[in-house]
Amino acid sequence: MAKEKLIELKNITKSYDGEIAVDHLNLYIRENEFITLVGPSGCGKTTTLRMIGGFETPDEGEIIMNGVLVNDLPPHKRPINTVFQRYALFPHLNAYGNVAFGLNNRSLKELVEFYTEEKVLATIKELFPNYQYQGKPSGLKLRKAINHLIDESVKEALKLVNLEGFEKRKVDSMSGGQQQRVAIARAIINKPKILLLDEPLAALDLKLRQNMQYELKEMQRKLGITFVFVTHDQEEALTMSDTVVVMSKGVIQQIGTPEDIYNEPKNSFVANFIGESNIINGIYKGDKKVFFMGQEFECVDENFENGEEVQVVIRPEDWDVVPLDKAKLIGKVDASVFKGVHFEHCVIIEGKELIVHTYEFVKVGEQIGLNVDPYEIHLMKKEAVDAEEVLEEILNLEDEGPNNE
Numbered sequence: 001m002a003k004e005k006l007i008e009l010k011n012i013t014k015s016y017d018g019e020i021a022v023d024h025l026n027l028y029i030r031e032n033e034f035i036t037l038v039g040p041s042g043c044g045k046t047t048t049l050r051m052i053g054g055f056e057t058p059d060e061g062e063i064i065m066n067g068v069l070v071n072d073l074p075p076h077k078r079p080i081n082t083v084f085q086r087y088a089l090f091p092h093l094n095a096y097g098n099v100a101f102g103l104n105n106r107s108l109k110e111l112v113e114f115y116t117e118e119k120v121l122a123t124i125k126e127l128f129p130n131y132q133y134q135g136k137p138s139g140l141k142l143r144k145a146i147n148h149l150i151d152e153s154v155k156e157a158l159k160l161v162n163l164e165g166f167e168k169r170k171v172d173s174m175s176g177g178q179q180q181r182v183a184i185a186r187a188i189i190n191k192p193k194i195l196l197l198d199e200p201l202a203a204l205d206l207k208l209r210q211n212m213q214y215e216l217k218e219m220q221r222k223l224g225i226t227f228v229f230v231t232h233d234q235e236e237a238l239t240m241s242d243t244v245v246v247m248s249k250g251v252i253q254q255i256g257t258p259e260d261i262y263n264e265p266k267n268s269f270v271a272n273f274i275g276e277s278n279i280i281n282g283i284y285k286g287d288k289k290v291f292f293m294g295q296e297f298e299c300v301d302e303n304f305e306n307g308e309e310v311q312v313v314i315r316p317e318d319w320d321v322v323p324l325d326k327a328k329l330i331g332k333v334d335a336s337v338f339k340g341v342h343f344e345h346c347v348i349i350e351g352k353e354l355i356v357h358t359y360e361f362v363k364v365g366e367q368i369g370l371n372v373d374p375y376e377i378h379l380m381k382k383e384a385v386d387a388e389e390v391l392e393e394i395l396n397l398e399d400e401g402p403n404n405e
């Protein structure tokens with residue numbers, strides 16, 4: 001059964017001082033979905049998340065939650081919690097105090113609603129088995145029961161992020177990864193329907209980051225919460241998400257499953273941003289055939305006109321290295337780098353550079369024979385965009401590196 005749309009963003013636009021941060025964005029988020037916004041620094045990820053959370057109001061467009069327009073609804077009235085890019089914990093509180101903070105700041109009435117009256121009364125019975133009351137229990141007993149429930153919630157949340165036993169630790173004596181987990185526990189304790197996470201793993205080293213990716217995914221599955229996750233790390237986006245939204249300059253470039261995004265990039269921005277790629281100009285020959293680099297190849301795409309100019313995307317790992325007499329393309333290895341598991345070769349064919357990953361070492365200067373299977377050839381519409389502009393944006397991204405704001 002198709003899951004319900006929980007959030008809809010319709011034609012959302014937001015500018016700051018005349019500069020567009022988010023440009024006519026359309027997106028819906030389903031119940032229980034793990035959806036990730038990914039794109040280079042400044043492309044509008046945080047702005048989009050802040051509008052969903054209610055911390056910013058769109059200039060134009062509608063934000064709809066559960067079918068209701070919420071453009072002007074303040075954050076605390078939305079069924080949402082946020083883990084911010086700068087996860088401001090309270091330094092004077094310990095881990096327990098930070099996690100309990102949200103609940104401790106609610107009124108008694110709100111807390112009874114949160115836990116349900118039934119559960120609160122049952123807790124009073126459990127704590128004070130001999131206590132008799134008519135009508136309403138005393139305020140003191142009620143407070144004690146609520147405190148007991150909050151205590152349970154805090155411990156449960158800390159357990160979920162693997163921080164059992166850290167209750168009394170001052171947060172400034174905790175590692176970056178532990179603090180990050182406190183921030184996540186602080187958000188999930190409210191049992192939000194939707195959790196917004198803005199680059200929650202950016203400050204962690206690779207190993208811890210991978211562990212946390214796994215833990216977060218587990219947590220999302222267990223709690224059945226909808227996650228809207230932001231990262232500029234394409235690998236993280238692909239491994240964690242049900243749906244990936246690739247953004248550039250305030251505009252959505254593509255929405256799809258990780259497989260779609262990786263295998264069928266819609267344009268050269270997506271192809272380049274999501275992993276390294278070879279993008280080669282070609283001509284569609286009709287009947288699932290495409291011509292590029294002086295050869296005709298079988299492919300699987302067919303939505304192109306006979307004779308139409310196309311861009312051919314081939315992932316570096318999808319080339320097959322074959323003996324020269326069986327090869328469709330023969331090139332010369334111009335450079336070779338060992339990448340831990342595979343070798344990355346730069347291969348020159350008729351003056352054009354290809355990136356080819358192989359498990360075997362090929363000497364620089366030697367000839368190499370290449371083939372590619374039809375289903376590894378992905379065709380895109382030829383774009384009017386300036387290839388140099390795309391390249392520049394990607395180089396900028398590499399210069400900046402991980403964003404540890």
Ligand SMILES: Nc1ncnc2c1ncn2[C@@H]1O[C@H](COP(=O)(O)OP(=O)(O)OP(=O)(O)O)[C@@H](O)[C@H]1O
Nearest residue numbers: 016020021040041042043044045046047048232403
């Ligand atoms: N409060 C603000 N005032 C002025 N400009 C803003 C504000 N917030 C965001 N912007 C601008 O809007 C654009 C999008 O910013 P946003 O923070 O959404 O990017 P991002 O994709 O989250 O980037 P990063 O990966 O660096 O966090 C940027 O050009 C940014 O400078």
Ligand SMILES: [Mg+2]
Nearest residue numbers: 045046047085
């Ligand atoms: Mg951001």
